Structures are given as C-alpha cells and as structure tokens.
Amino acid sequence: MDFDLCALFWKGYSLESYDLIAPQHLRLRLQVDSVAFCSVCQQSCLQVHDTVLRHVRDCDLLNYRLSLIVPVRRVNCPDCGRQNEHIDWLSKHQRMTDRLVQHTEDLCRILPIKHVAEHLKLSWHSVKRIDKQRLIRELPPVDWTRLRRLVMDEFALHKGHRYASVIADADTKQVLWIGEGRTRESIRPFFKQLGKHCEQIEAVAMDQNSAFDLEVKAHCPNAEVVYDLFHVVAKYGREVIDRVRVDQANELRADKHARKAVKRSRWLLLKNRDNLSDDQQVRLKELMATNQPLAQVYVLKEQLKELWRCHTSWQAFKQWRSWLKIIKESELRPLMDFARKLKPYLRGILASAKYPLNTSVLEGINNKIKVIKRMAYGFRDNEYFFLKIKYAFLGK
Numbered sequence: 001m002d003f004d005l006c007a008l009f010w011k012g013y014s015l016e017s018y019d020l021i022a023p024q025h026l027r028l029r030l031q032v033d034s035v036a037f038c039s040v041c042q043q044s045c046l047q048v049h050d051t052v053l054r055h056v057r058d059c060d061l062l063n064y065r066l067s068l069i070v071p072v073r074r075v076n077c078p079d080c081g082r083q084n085e086h087i088d089w090l091s092k093h094q095r096m097t098d099r100l101v102q103h104t105e106d107l108c109r110i111l112p113i114k115h116v117a118e119h120l121k122l123s124w125h126s127v128k129r130i131d132k133q134r135l136i137r138e139l140p141p142v143d144w145t146r147l148r149r150l151v152m153d154e155f156a157l158h159k160g161h162r163y164a165s166v167i168a169d170a171d172t173k174q175v176l177w178i179g180e181g182r183t184r185e186s187i188r189p190f191f192k193q194l195g196k197h198c199e200q201i202e203a204v205a206m207d208q209n210s211a212f213d214l215e216v217k218a219h220c221p222n223a224e225v226v227y228d229l230f231h232v233v234a235k236y237g238r239e240v241i242d243r244v245r246v247d248q249a250n251e252l253r254a255d256k257h258a259r260k261a262v263k264r265s266r267w268l269l270l271k272n273r274d275n276l277s278d279d280q281q282v283r284l285k286e287l288m289a290t291n292q293p294l295a296q297v298y299v300l301k302e303q304l305k306e307l308w309r310c311h312t313s314w315q316a317f318k319q320w321r322s323w324l325k326i327i328k329e330s331e332l333r334p335l336m337d338f339a340r341k342l343k344p345y346l347r348g349i350l351a352s353a354k355y356p357l358n359t360s361v362l363e364g365i366n367n368k369i370k371v372i373k374r375m376a377y378g379f380r381d382n383e384y385f386f387l388k389i390k391y392a393f394l395g396k
Contacts, residue, residue: 010070157180174393240300317350
C-alpha cells in the first residue's frame with residue numbers, strides 16, 4: 001500500500017509495517033508525518049509533550065479485519081494547555097475510526113444491534129452506544145408551541161405487568177414523550193416539560209385511566225378529556241357480552257346444540273358487522289333470532305358506538321339517555337352494572353362530538369413498538385428503547 005493510498009484513508013499518516021498475525025487479520029502500524037493540531041482550538045502546535053499508541057478498529061479491508069496501531073501525540077497548546085492532537089478520521093478518545101462508526105450507524109438503521117455486533121465483530125454495548133448517540137443527535141426537538149391536541153396510552157414494557165406510558169401529538173402523529181409506569185407520578189414529568197404551554201392544550205384522548213384523567217385536569221385547565229371508543233367498546237365486550245354469553249350457555253345445559261352455538265359465538269358478537277363473512281352473517285342472524293339476551297347486548301353495543309358518531313354534545317347526550325333507558329328496561333345485570341360504571345365518564349364521551357379524537361393512532365404505534373422490541377430481542381436499556389420509538393415516529 002503506497003503513501004498516497006494511506007493518505008486517502010488515514011490523513012496525516014503513512015504505512016510503516018504490517019503483520020498477518022492471524023488468519024484474515026491485517027495489522028497496520030502508522031507513522032506520523034504531519035504537523036500536530038490541538039483537538040480543542042484546532043491551531044497548530046510545535047511542542048509535543050509525549051506520544052502514546054492507541055489500538056483502533058477500522059472498517060474491514062477486503063477479507064481482512066483491520067486493526068490499527070496509531071501514534072497519538074499530546075501537544076502543549078498555548079491557549080488550551082495539554083491536549084490530544086486533532087485527527088481528522090479519529091474522534092477524541094475513540095477506539096474506532098469515524099468511518100467505522102458511520103458504517104455501524106448505517107447498519108443500525110436497518111438491522112438489530114445484535115446482528116450488527118455479530119457482523120462487525122464488535123461488542124454489543126459498543127454498537128448500542130454508537131446507535132444511541134446517533135438517535136440523540138438526529139432526533140429533532142419538539143416544537144411545544146404548536147401542540148393543541150394529545151393522545152395518551154400505555155403499552156407493556158416487560159412481562160409481569162410492567163408498563164410504560166406514551167404521549168403523542170394527535171395532529172402530526174409524533175411521539176412526544178415516553179416514560180415508565182402508568183400512574184400520575186409517572187406522567188407528571190411530561191407536563192413539567194410542557195410547562196407554560198399546558199394552557200394551550202385543547203383536548204386529550206385516552207382510555208378510562210383515572211390517573212391520566214386527573215393529571216391532565218391538574219395541569220391543563222383548558223383541556224377537554226376525550227375517552228376513546230375502542231377501549232370503551234372493548235370493555236363492553238369483556239364485561240357485558242362475555243358475561244351474558246357465559247350465563248346463556250349455562251342456562252342451555254340441557255340443549256347441547258344450542259349451548260354449543262352460544263359458546264362459539266364470542267367473535268361473532270365482538271367483531272364489527274362489516275368484518276363478518278357471509279357465513280358469519282348468517283350464523284349471527286340465527287343466533288340473534290333464537291337468543292333474545294344476546295341479541296339485546298349486541299344491538300346495544302352498536303348503539304353505544306353511535307355516541308361517538310354524533311355531531312354535537314347535545315345530540316350525543318340524547319343518544320345516551322335513549323341508550324340508558326333501553327338498558328334499564330332490559331333488566332340484564334351485566335348491562336346495568338356497565339352503564340353504572342360508565343356514567344362518571346360521560347363528559348369525556350360527550351366531548352368526542354366536539355373533538356373527534358381516538359387512540360387508534362397509538363394502537364398502531366403500539367403494534368410498531370412490539371415489532372421494534374421483537375427485532376431487538378428485547379431491550380436492556382429503557383432509555384435507548386424509548387429513543388428508538390421516538391425515532392420511528394417523528395410525525396408528519
């Protein structure tokens with residue numbers, strides 16, 4: 001390798017010797033042949049205090065894993081004192097060339113760090129550190145002044161009921177903040193970070209999480225809490241449809257055929273009618289024709305959804321009263337219990353007429369979070385995990 005080629009790859013250095021000390025392993029020793037510059041102020045320095053040898057990894061060269069032994073001088077700078085010299089292709093205190101760091105960053109954009117570490121024969125922690133620094137550097141700052149509407153939700157962080165809370169901009173779909181836990185204390189740092197801009201928040205969509213509700217009301221005096229349709233209907237399915245279905249199946253022990261049809265009807269009753277196949281549509285009609293309680297809870301589920309389709313709060317309130325009246329007349333205990341539990345959240349449901357928000361955006365984000373977690377085979381560093389999520393959802 002001649003001097004010009006060395007100067008191209010390692011500016012300011014020339015090749016002194018090489019040694020094949022292992023199969024497919026090329027070892028280079030570089031000799032300084034240039035003026036030393038201070039790494040702080042970049043000015044040239046004539047006085048050299050001492051020289052140390054630093055072992056540095058570079059990108060692989062053909063089939064050789066390139067390991068460099070680089071003499072690094074410490075100079076006596078008249079302005080900055082004793083400092084390491086500036087090297088164009090090697091950052092201060094770094095054990096990898098800038099070229100290898102850039103290559104590692106590029107691979108981390110498309111591959112899990114475990115695969116990158118195995119491919120480059122680097123430490124997992126070194127690759128994670130490089131990618132984490134890239135994420136911190138490239139993540140754009142949040143423009144707090146333009147925030148008006150938010151969505152809040154939670155996702156499973158680890159097994160064993162460990163959760164994290166995520167807050168996103170409802171308009172741009174940008175993930176603004178992620179924190180461990182789902183309590184009031186867990187999400188309070190977000191509102192402290194939001195600061196004086198809390199007053200400009202108009203609406204916040206969430207599920208029926210009292211902790212989120214109370215914390216929003218405490219910090220955002222002008223914000224209207226909007227409860228999400230998806231979570232309310234999902235809760236209706238668990239607490240009403242499943243309960244009535246099990247009760248009906250128990251009452252039909254003597255009729256095995258009818259009992260079997262009721263027990264297998266769970267997804268017929270929970271799925272949206274538009275998503276049912278032709279065969280499922282027929283089975284649903286037969287079931288509703290033969291079982292009045294199940295027909296009632298199914299029809300009332302559809303009527304419950306209409307609350308979120310009203311154009312005004314007054315129209316939604318009239319729909320609520322009509323729905324509540326039918327429930328009282330049905331005398332089905334699971335229905336009455338559900339309506340009683342839902343009543344304290346009525347204002348947040350009616351607010352959806354003015355602010356048609358939902359957390360479906362965050363449900364999609366949660367699905368992507370699961371993919372990110374699976375690709376990485378889990379994360380040992382939650383801060384790094386949260387940075388990966390924010391980088392995946394930079395918003396429109």
